[in-house]
Amino acid sequence: MTEENGRIVPRANPHAAAWALYGVSVAPPSVELAPVLLMLASSNDDADALERFRQAQPGGRVEVVDSGHDVPEDAPEETARVVAEFLG
Numbered sequence: 437m438t439e440e441n442g443r444i445v446p447r448a449n450p451h452a453a454a455w456a457l458y459g460v461s462v463a464p465p466s467v468e469l470a471p472v473l474l475m476l477a478s479s480n481d482d483a484d485a486l487e488r489f490r491q492a493q494p495g496g497r498v499e500v501v502d503s504g505h506d507v508p509e510d511a512p513e514e515t516a517r518v519v520a521e522f523l524g
Contacts, residue, residue, distance in 0.1 A: 471495070471496075471497070471522070472493045472495070472496035472497065473496070473497050473499065473518070473519070473522045474489055474493075474496060474497070474498045474499070475499050475501055475507045475515065475518060475519075476498060476499065476500050476501065476507075477500075477501060477503045477504060477505055477506075477507050477510070478500050478501060478502045478503065479503070479504055479505065480505075486498065497522065499518045499522075501514050501515065501518065502514070
């Protein structure tokens, strides 16, 4: 990503993308690379997606927030509190 004329725009480099894909194919990323936080809206009822997340990120943290689909927009104070607590 880069800024152009005050806007954030994608900046693709085919060589970098190819090397990234190669690197993932040679050594798939470990689930322990970084802590992961998933903030889930209370209105979300996709249990299958949540289970896939938990399988992919067994050490990940899930926080259910009383909000609509757009968690940061619908619950900004709760979002800030959860993220600050997660970051320590």
